[in-house]
Amino acid sequence: MTVLDDGDARLAVQAPPLLARFNTAGVIAAPDVQVARRLGSLVGERDEDVLLAVALATRAVRSGSVCLHLEDAQSFAADAETPPGELPWPDPAAWRAAIEASPLVAVGVDGAADRPVRWVGGRLYLDRYWRDEMVVRRQADARLAAPAAPVDDARLAAALDRLFPDAGDALQRQAAAAAVDGRLTVLTGGPGTGKTTTVARLIAVLQDVAGPLRIALAAPTGKAAARLQEAVHEVVDELGAADRERVGTLTASTLHRLLGWLPGSATRFRHGPGRHLPHDVVVVDETSMVSLPLMARLLEALRPDARLVLVGDPDQLASVEAGAVLGDLVARTPAGDGGVVRLLTVHRQEGDSAILPLAAAVRAGDAEETLRLLRAGHPSVELVETAEDELPGEVELGSLRADAAAAGRALVHAAREGDAAAALRALGSHRLLVAHRRGPAGVAHWSALVEQWVGEAAGPHPDPLDPRSPWYPGRPILVTANDRETGLYNGDTGVVVADGEGLVAVLGDPDSPVRVRTHRLPAVETVHAMTVHRGQGSQFARVSLVLPPATSPLLTRELLYTALTRAREHVRVLGTAAAVRRAVQTPVRRASGLRTPL
Numbered sequence: 001m002t003v004l005d006d007g008d009a010r011l012a013v014q015a016p017p018l019l020a021r022f023n024t025a026g027v028i029a030a031p032d033v034q035v036a037r038r039l040g041s042l043v044g045e046r047d048e049d050v051l052l053a054v055a056l057a058t059r060a061v062r063s064g065s066v067c068l069h070l071e072d073a074q075s076f077a078a079d080a081e082t083p084p085g086e087l088p089w090p091d092p093a094a095w096r097a098a099i100e101a102s103p104l105v106a107v108g109v110d111g112a113a114d115r116p117v118r119w120v121g122g123r124l125y126l127d128r129y130w131r132d133e134m135v136v137r138r139q140a141d142a143r144l145a146a147p148a149a150p151v152d153d154a155r156l157a158a159a160l161d162r163l164f165p166d167a168g169d170a171l172q173r174q175a176a177a178a179a180v181d182g183r184l185t186v187l188t189g190g191p192g193t194g195k196t197t198t199v200a201r202l203i204a205v206l207q208d209v210a211g212p213l214r215i216a217l218a219a220p221t222g223k224a225a226a227r228l229q230e231a232v233h234e235v236v237d238e239l240g241a242a243d244r245e246r247v248g249t250l251t252a253s254t255l256h257r258l259l260g261w262l263p264g265s266a267t268r269f270r271h272g273p274g275r276h277l278p279h280d281v282v283v284v285d286e287t288s289m290v291s292l293p294l295m296a297r298l299l300e301a302l303r304p305d306a307r308l309v310l311v312g313d314p315d316q317l318a319s320v321e322a323g324a325v326l327g328d329l330v331a332r333t334p335a336g337d338g339g340v341v342r343l344l345t346v347h348r349q350e351g352d353s354a355i356l357p358l359a360a361a362v363r364a365g366d367a368e369e370t371l372r373l374l375r376a377g378h379p380s381v382e383l384v385e386t387a388e389d390e391l392p393g394e395v396e397l398g399s400l401r402a403d404a405a406a407a408g409r410a411l412v413h414a415a416r417e418g419d420a421a422a423a424l425r426a427l428g429s430h431r432l433l434v435a436h437r438r439g440p441a442g443v444a445h446w447s448a449l450v451e452q453w454v455g456e457a458a459g460p461h462p463d464p465l466d467p468r469s470p471w472y473p474g475r476p477i478l479v480t481a482n483d484r485e486t487g488l489y490n491g492d493t494g495v496v497v498a499d500g501e502g503l504v505a506v507l508g509d510p511d512s513p514v515r516v517r518t519h520r521l522p523a524v525e526t527v528h529a530m531t532v533h534r535g536q537g538s539q540f541a542r543v544s545l546v547l548p549p550a551t552s553p554l555l556t557r558e559l560l561y562t563a564l565t566r567a568r569e570h571v572r573v574l575g576t577a578a579a580v581r582r583a584v585q586t587p588v589r590r591a592s593g594l595r596t597p598l
């Protein structure tokens with residue numbers, strides 16, 4: 001057994017022996033032990049089996065689950081140093097009995113309301129997540145059970161015929177009809193299946209048959225909100241004059257902004273059960289990124305008679321915080337139920353791109369087909385297969401370097417000339433995505449490498465700049481904090497460009513960029529590479545994905561699928577065949593109770 005080392009932040013100081021054993025084995029971390037001990041001390045619970053279960057429930061939340069399935073507890077040891085079979089797991093029956101008898105634990109749906117942990121159906125919850133899951137469960141059930149206010153059938157049929165003509169897509173039309181009839185509609189589909197097109201047209205239908213309605217468009221990130229707004233405007237601009245007028249000019253915001261986020265307040269949001277949102281319809285895009293707590297807050301804040309339309313792709317990465325609500329809502333709703341519509345036909349004209357078949361193979365979990373498509377050498381797809389578990393060498397990096405340097409050179413030259421639109425277009429022309437934030441395969445390593453390549457390709461700036469200044473024309477930036485004053489959000493990207501004698505940061509849409517003086521910017525990082533999580537909600541002409549070693553716990557099907565579908569024209573994957581296989585064969589499993597009836 002590893003000796004406890006106080007200098008190692010992963011190891012808890014003075015942990016009870018059983019917890020210490022699981023801690024040193026790497027199954028639970030110091031914060032999990034601390035939560036278990038703190039909760040235990042509230043009620044004098046000393047039973048180490050119970051404390052271990054609480055620590056594992058905390059561990060489960062840290063890895064994105066809402067609760068701990070006790071019978072799956074050993075899965076947390078899969079990547080630990082000690083094989084799960086060698087750890088002193090409590091006897092399952094005794095473990096359950098100890099949990100049920102503990103003063104820490106409320107047992108069952110109707111168990112005591114004031115205990116910090118809840119035990120229901122073999123699942124152990126920290127109370128806060130239990131309550132949020134109940135909010136989502138009750139709200140979703142109520143919304144699916146009772147339809148929205150009725151509309152005139154003939155008028156609805158006419159609106160559907162006009163906005164979803166025969167040549168269109170029957171499922172898109174069905175989604176619009178569901179959004180009129182129901183108070184909760186879940187609209188899913190892969191890239192290019194027409195989700196945004198359907199949203200814009202279903203709003204036109206709603207305004208016609210039930211309007212005038214107050215409509216909110218929202219997304220989990222500022223970037224995704226901006227993209228939604230732009231895409232909806234494009235579709236609305238093509239509608240007939242009467243529909244265009246009824247829809248009006250829609251603006252999209254982040255969910256936090258919609259709910260009235262209050263920094264530092266205990267209730268967190270201005271809108272909630274006691275103060276509903278004024279909207280008749282709320283449409284949320286990129287819902288796969290919405291966590292369980294945020295979904296609970298949104299549902300509580302809706303007027304009971306409002307219509308909610310959740311749009312997204314449940315095969316993408318789930319939220320950073322706990323929960324995979326979109327996937328759960330899709331899975332729990334009976335097939336053929338009006339509340340969930342999955343669009344299946346890809347409408348985007350991409351020539352004969354191999355990206356979507358590749359993404360489909362990944363989604364289907366077919367590792368051999370994924371490798372075959374990657375290796376086939378289609379113009380839109382490239383695999384740079386590296387030697388087992390080594391970082392790619394100079395030869396292997398050749399094509400990535402060529403793309404990164406070309407995009408970087410175009411970006412720097414445009415930035416030096418003060419051409420904001422060209423600089424932002426260059427920023428979107430190629431993006432390097434990686435799995436890890438830190439370590440040898442992390443963002444920092446790759447960002448520094450690309451910076452060096454771009455520096456060599458673009459040459460030194462002709463005018464002498466202050467070498468101590470972090471600002472130079474052609475610096476690509478990623479905003480890492482929300483900032484009300486400038487309206488910038490965590491995740492926004494842009495470029496520093498020349499502006500007369502000085503410099504200005506330009507961000508967002510190349511055709512109508514936001515301009516912010518560098519001294520007014522919130523916290524930013526140089527962004528020559530980003531994590532796949534960061535890239536979610538954005539698309540780029542060309543994408544290069546560096547896979548981590550096959551042993552990385554971050555290597556999942558959702559990560560690969562999300563990265564591949566960020567590319568519009570070309571995607572390059574660098575990594576071993578083993579890493580590709582491992583990713584395709586490792587779907588993320590996030591425990592929750594939402595899929596199971598109570």
Ligand SMILES: Nc1ncnc2c1ncn2[C@@H]1O[C@H](COP(=O)(O)OP(=O)(O)OP(=O)(O)O)[C@@H](O)[C@H]1O
Nearest residue numbers: 168169189190191192193194195196197198347348
């Ligand atoms: N029913 C349809 N008939 C013909 N073309 C369509 C139809 N629906 C959508 N399209 C076209 O397909 C393309 C993709 O549509 P859209 O952007 O709405 O898809 P999406 O699912 O939102 O994609 P993504 O999430 O990747 O942005 C657009 O060019 C759109 O005009």
